[in-house]
Amino acid sequence: MQLLLLLLAAVLVAAEPAAAISTMPMELYFSPGELARIAGYGEEPVSTVVVSGQVACELCLCPGSDLLTFELPGAKVEVACETEGPNTQANSVFTATDEFGNFTFHLPSRLHATPSLENACVVKVLQLPPDSACGLRHRPAASYRIRPSPSLSSSADGFRAYTAGVIRLQHGGTPSGECVQVEDRVDK
Structure with missing residues (x-):
């Protein structure tokens, strides 16, 4: 699931013009829960x-x-x-x-x-x-x-x-x- 979300974000970023990339942070694409899971702080313990x-x-x-x-x-x-x-x-x-x-x-x-x-x-x-x-x-x-x-x-x-x-x-x-x-x- 995380890999799919990261690939989706990469495709969206690649499709945008260079000027739009600097103004579109990850927070616009992902919910706070998804950002936490991507960063390794989800419900599944990583440490x-x-x-x-x-x-x-x-x-x-x-x-x-x-x-x-x-x-x-x-x-x-x-x-x-x-x-x-x-x-x-x-x-x-x-x-x-x-x-x-x-x-x-x-x-x-x-x-x-x-x-x-x-x-x-x-x-x-x-x-x-x-x-x-x-x-x-x-x-x-x-x-x-x-x-x-x-x-x-x-x-x-x-x-x-x-x-x-x-x-x-x-x-x-x-x-x-x-x-x-x-x-x-x-x-x-």
């Missing part, structure tokens, strides 16, 4: 962009104890992208973490053409499950930058992957710096 990461809680029961890290299932997470235009809600996507604290967003096609996606988009943890030992006291709706995913970074076949890494929230009690990191322990 896939995913953003993934994990939300974890670090808990230190008392100074000198082990720093415990566990995943946070059921946390509400958002990817928000700054784009041109007034509708910021349309530039956000929401999901919840799975049973392992992982999240994956498939960004809508309207955000695929955002220049420098890693600079325009951030991940925010909006809400934790009510029974969570961690709290959003770290800074409510703090922003975490995304970066190209080293393991899945490929723009071949229209697939791009980004990661926020592990977002580590801390329990409000003992600062994690006063705890023993598991890798710091020496087994004797």
Whole structure:
């Protein structure tokens, strides 16, 4: 269908005198929907962009104890992208973490053409499950930058992957710096 429309446009343009070509833009021949499909922004996705990461809680029961890290299932997470235009809600996507604290967003096609996606988009943890030992006291709706995913970074076949890494929230009690990191322990 797209090829037929392009051929029709080429025939019409070739039939017009040279002076008329400069005054007859494509908008006169095609509807906005057809122009979007021709440009690759139609209903059929021409690319896939995913953003993934994990939300974890670090808990230190008392100074000198082990720093415990566990995943946070059921946390509400958002990817928000700054784009041109007034509708910021349309530039956000929401999901919840799975049973392992992982999240994956498939960004809508309207955000695929955002220049420098890693600079325009951030991940925010909006809400934790009510029974969570961690709290959003770290800074409510703090922003975490995304970066190209080293393991899945490929723009071949229209697939791009980004990661926020592990977002580590801390329990409000003992600062994690006063705890023993598991890798710091020496087994004797």
